[in-house]
Amino acid sequence: MLSYRYITRVFCIKQSNVKTLSIQRLYSDNVCKTQKTPLYDLHEKYGGKLVDFAGFLLPIQYADMSVSSSHLFTRNSSSIFDVSHMLQTNVYGNDCISWFESICPVDLKGMADGTSSLTVFLNKNGGIIDDLIVTKVKDDQLYIVSNAGRIDVDKQHMQETSEAFKKNGKDLSIEFLSITQRALIAVQGPKAASVLQPLTNIALKDLMFMSSTVGQVAGVNCRVTRCGYTGEDGVEISIPADKANTVTEALLQSSDVKLAGLGARDSLRLEAGLCLYGNDIDESVTPVEANLTWLIAKRRREEANFPGADIIMRQIKEGVSKRRIGIRIEKGAPARKDAVLKDKEGRDVGKITSGCPSPSLGGNVAMGYVVEQLKKPGTELLVNIRGKDVPCNVSKMPFIPSRYYVKK
Amino acid sequence: MVMSSIIRVVTRVSSSRVVTTCCRRALYSTENKARYYTKKHEWVAVNGDIGTVGISSYAQDALGEVVFVQLPDVGRELTTGEECGALESVKAASEVYTPVSGTVTEKNDTAESTPSLINKSCYEDGWLFRLKLSSPEELKQLMDQTAYDKYLEESH
Structure with missing residues (x-):
């Protein structure tokens, strides 16, 4: 079969x-x-x-x-x-930035017109509702691209939070662009x-x-x-x-x-070390655990007024118990979602969230979560694939250097 | 692709292997043997009491380019439907389940070292393993070519 x-x-x-x-x-x-x-x-x-x-x-x-x-x-x-x-959304109105900053930890105010940022919708526990790209078209217009698998959730989240915002007399309108x-x-x-x-x-x-x-x-x-x-x-x-x-x-x-x-x-x-929502990140993990702490903008950390800020700021200060890491398996079968990670003594220390053979590097690449003490690149672990413990290493991500168009 | 042809050429040049390869080909070739299929797209072709197992063309196409193969070790006893190996492509993993019960007599090392063989020749060079059938009557539970073709047509 x-x-x-x-x-x-x-x-x-x-x-x-x-x-x-x-x-x-x-x-x-x-x-x-x-x-x-x-x-x-x-x-x-x-x-x-x-x-x-x-x-x-x-x-x-x-x-x-x-x-x-x-x-x-x-x-x-x-x-x-x-x-x-993917869900494309336009947001209009004088208060679109303050609304958006009330649901994401991004510093939209500090961004120039015509620039974009990766950010996350957060729940009240700091869990990731979805990851998305937001573009600040101008002070009163945003353009958002979020995940297909979260269309219903994202729409509801944006609608509910914006309705509450508008009740306070704020100027805001949301336009979901349909696939047609x-x-x-x-x-x-x-x-x-x-x-x-x-x-x-x-x-x-x-x-x-x-x-x-x-x-x-x-x-x-x-x-x-x-x-x-x-x-x-x-x-x-x-x-x-x-x-x-x-x-x-x-x-x-x-x-x-x-x-x-x-x-x-x-x-x-x-x-490229990029997360797939539903596999590598979901509502049960925070950006800190997901090794996405950089998404919490400096100004927003000072203000600490995004959803789950108390939990996330405490995690930034005191640390977390698990962390998203890269895993490299040089030889053998690829580790896929839910494969158990073990330390050298055979104790369960984490889980793979996604993985596949690497066409560019040979061997296999994967992402997963491990206990904080074992997150260091180079740490030797085992991953259980169909009953066999296969040697693997914690690896830096991205696995291959990114080649984005940035000023040198 | 280049690699696989090199390996095959080398195999045939080695004189002792030529004989082995030829004999095996004559003995176990599935070319003219009837294949019996499972609903999950494995096939078995039987010669005497030895069955050769592989996956169907439909399955290899659905799986995409196979990049890793794990096969059962020689001597392992398998019960029909038992998970006994795995095929991995970049996009997916699929377990291999034996279509019949028996003891593994041989596994296809060439397919293990050159997984793309399973895509190129799933009924010949890309077979997976052979086993000595312990319950040949199990074959009656499987589909013959006509039934399998009909099954593909109806359910896919």
């Missing part, structure tokens, strides 16, 4: 309680509950192997390339990923900018990592943000849904870019 246990966990966040998903389910025609993205026809045209990811039909890979070839092509050249399933309105593609890799530049009036040499602007791409008005989920240079392009095909096809005219699917997206983000 071939059971696609791990793929289920990675790619069907909404069904995280379902432990096994047979091939039938993955490739079933019975997909009435799943939504198509504006690029569905394009995926079909280029041989995308479509799977249900968080309720959306998306390609796990394309017929012409294996996941590892596609991964390596992204690292050496560039790839286009359909990420239209707006598409989102990520162009990632060292050649992403050179592929995009001939098609846009945006001067990409001036668009630094984590900044965002609007402009024309292939004659279509788009928002282009220099960010991504691969560790490479690249952009995410927000496109009116009915023009998504035009823009993507125009980009595909270059031989330096190919379509890539969720499979490569997952191995690329793992090598």
Whole structure:
């Protein structure tokens, strides 16, 4: 029996309680509950192997390339990923910044117009409701991209907190962009900018990592943000849904870019040390435990007025009992989610949250949580894979150096 | 890909191995043997009391490029349906369960060292392991080619 246990966990966040998903389910025609993205026809045209990811039909890979070839092509050249399933939200109003800072630990006030930041929605215990990218378009306008697997939760959270805010006479309105309105593609890799530049009036040499602007791409008005989920240079392009095909096809005219699917997206983000919500972070962990303390902006630490600030500030001061770390397994099978980590004496010391073979490095990479005393890179541990204890090492992340477009 | 062909060439040049390889090919080749399938896409082809086990083309395609193979050791006794190995691609892991009971007589070392063989030749060079059947009547529980093709058509 071939059971696609791990793929289920990675790619069907909404069904995280379902432990096994047979091939039938993955490739079933019975997909009435799943939504198509504006690029569905394009995926079909280029041989995308479509799977249900968080309720959306998306390609796990394309017929012409294996996941590892596609991964390596992204690292050496560039790839286009359909990420239209993610939730795009516009926020307007004079009080949008103070509202947003009441639910996230980011310093929006201190950010320049047209810049972006990774941040997290926090619950009252400091647990991570979702991770997201926020762009401060200007003082009275924000643009947010958050996870597909958390659409319902995020919408409810933004709605409830904003309603409470508005009752106090604040000026704020929220616009969720539906998948029929707006598409989102990520162009990632060292050649992403050179592929995009001939098609846009945006001067990409001036668009630094984590900044965002609007402009024309292939004659279509788009928002282009220099960010991504691969560790490479690249952009995410927000496109009116009915023009998504035009823009993507125009980009595909270059031989330096190919379509890539969720499979490569997952191995690329793992090598880059980036978290997958639902695996590596969730409501049960704080940014401090998740080794994302840097998300708590300096000014916000002083003010200590974000959700869960008491707990998070205490953790920053006094430490935590577990921490997210990278794990490198040089040889053998990859460790996947829920594999138990042990110390050399065989005691349970933590758990893997995601892992896969590393196409760029060989061997395997993984992330997980270990007890605080064992978090140091180089620490030798064991990971139990199908009953066997396999030697592994705590590793620094990212596993491969990031190549973001930053000022040198 | 280059690696795998090099390995195969080297295997055949070594004279003692040529004989072994040829004999085994003649003895165990599944080319003309009927394959019986499980609902979870393993196959077994039987010659005498020795069964050769692999995964179907459908399964290798669904799994994607195999990058790690773990197979049962020779001598291990398996009961039908028992988990006895694993295949890993970048995107997924899948356990291998034996379609029939028996004692493992051989595992495919070449597939273990060159996992992509399972994608390239899942019915021939990419077989997984062989076992001496202890309950040949179990084969009746499996699907023949026609039934398996129908099963794929109906349920996938």
